[in-house]
Amino acid sequence: MHQDEITRIRNFGRSVAVEVGALEDSFLNRGRPLGAARVLNAIGLGYENLSELRAFLRLDTGLLSRLLRGLEAEGLIETKPNPNDRRSRIASLTANGKEEFDIYEKLSDERAATILARHKHARRLLDAMDIVTVALSREDIAFEEADYASGIATKCLSAFAAELSKRLKLEFDLKKSGDPELSQMKPPHGTFVVARLGDMPVGCVGVKGTGVHFAEVKRMWIAPAARGLGLARRMMTTAEDAARALGIDTLRLDTNSALFEAVSLYRNMGWTEIERFNNDPYPDLFFEKQL
Amino acid sequence: MHQDEITRIRNFGRSVAVEVGALEDSFLNRGRPLGAARVLNAIGLGYENLSELRAFLRLDTGLLSRLLRGLEAEGLIETKPNPNDRRSRIASLTANGKEEFDIYEKLSDERAATILARHKHARRLLDAMDIVTVALSREDIAFEEADYASGIATKCLSAFAAELSKRLKLEFDLKKSGDPELSQMKPPHGTFVVARLGDMPVGCVGVKGTGVHFAEVKRMWIAPAARGLGLARRMMTTAEDAARALGIDTLRLDTNSALFEAVSLYRNMGWTEIERFNNDPYPDLFFEKQL
DNA sequence: GCATTTATCTGACTTTAGTCAGATAAATTG
DNA sequence: CAATTTATCTGACTAAAGTCAGATAAATGC
Secondary structure: OOOHHHHHHHHHHHHHHHHHHHHHHHHHHOOOOOOHHHHHHHHHHOOEEHHHHHHHHHHHHHHHHHHHHHHOOOOOEEEEEEEEEEEEEEEEOHHHHHHHHHHHHHHHHHHHHHHHHHHOOOOHHHHHHHHHHHHOHHHHHHEEEEEOOHHHHHHHHHHHHHHHHHHHOOOOOOOOOOOOOOOHOOOOOOOEEEEEEEOEEEEEEEEEEEEOOOOEEEEEEEEEEEEHOOOHHHHHHHHHHHHHHHOOOEEEEEEEOHHHHHHHHHOOOOEEEOOOOOOOOOOEEEEEOOO | OOOHHHHHHHHHHHHHHHHHHHHHHHHOOOOHHHHHHHHHHHHHOOOEHHHHHHHHOOOOOHHHHHHHHOOOOOOEEEEEEEEEEEEEEEEEEHHHHHHHHHHHHHHHHHHHHHHHOOOOHHHHHHHHHHHHHHHHOOHHHHHEEOOOOOHHHHHHHHHHHHHHHHHOOOOHHHOOOOOHHEEEEOOOOOEEEEEEEEEEEEEEEEEEEOOOEEEEEEEEOOOOOOOOOOOOOHHHHHHHHHHHHHHOOEEEEEEOOOHHHHHHHHHHHOOOOOOOOOOOOOOOEEEEEEO
């Protein structure tokens, strides 16, 4: 049984290795060795500081230096000293380099589009890919404070609202659910934290400051593709730590019994059920935790 | 919208590329260059004929020859002429080579197990991986005749029965559904075809010879992970071609209206609905097609 | 301000990968 | 059985990737 599961993962590994190899081949068809192509790409993606580039591509200093020299000679990139620290250098694409980078991007996009085009259930395939992406890159998920009104926060919140609507079988409206004043989810009153994998939003949580010593946890959401990896616990810990750092000693939250995974997590993390403390239409369960 | 989908696929591509690279690194840690490791692995997997090896690994004759010489010098493999054609050679692992191969296998298995271990919903992750595997390797799916009693056929048939039970909300029993005499699904009376991707069963169909000029199509099944790629149509075409080749001019089949994808495929492929022609408990729709 | 650290570059290598034109020997073809 | 084809090997390359010991120049620490 277990061996059968391993086999499935290894079959998966084999087929993606082939796909990765095919993409590299299509890169090589541009006549440039893979090393140079990778550097050009990384610069195009925004890695401009040479030490960042080196870390990202895991290249030796000497090797990177030579590859940069080569791309410079081709007129694809420029390097100049970092004005803040003239020991280090910054690389950037020239107009020609940008053109070449765009061609590589287009090759990648085309491969992706081809995979998608021959599949009738695009949604299902993409969801499957997201699950795998998150499972493989769990270590790279970053938890960071974000403005409640920022782009990434908005993405999280609308996914959160859509899911609640589905789970609670009603039209959930953020506005009707004590949508906080922006200032309440921002230091010094509160905070809003998002978890992301690159630019893919995988979770969020808000701490809404409603008084000096207490606050409310709101908008706790984990992307469907990211479930089962223990992120919700990490998310809640992050929220509690942030609250503590803001001088808050009591947290409370409202939730709905239909969200059973969340409810069992709260109980499991030392939250205790309390009486209803608001008149919001959606929640039917209320919790509190002393920090 | 479309760009967003492309982005999701490319995020996927990036994370699997990292994973593929990490596996290769762990192979390199055995102190052998990747080329040699790949050859050793391929031999371990059963590619023994040198020309097969070359095709599988896409290596130049000279390069493969040198890599083999290196592995031979390390005492990991042996080559001997093919007794049937002494121009060609056969490679095999020595005891030491088998040991080394097993270590590579173990490294791969461990990476797979690690991914699995940190995920709570193993089933969901594995299903996602299967969907991706099939989507990426669609070209490699082989349709071939198989014995109705063979291992791969049995896997298909039990998956088929499990799915019918679920879809028809009852305990489906192959035995109660006109389970054919083995000889009826074998030439010269009929045939049984499976579609597989490596050793992963992705579909099956049987042609049950019930008379000289007519036959029944039975057990048409496509694995859930393989849906949306147009395999069902290919499967049915294969069955019809096989029937024609056996001198059959009329095909019929029974099905259930709950299997709506299959029903619409039949209509779409020129099958016409007919009267009930048996007393099986499961079907409620009956079709016929003149070849 | 002088020693140390940091970031990068250069030169001189080695290893790995890949290419290609013969050479060799065993089938196959007519 | 001679000519051709097929399968592999060898030698002589080239290109790409990677390593490592200085060199250089700018920041930093004390």
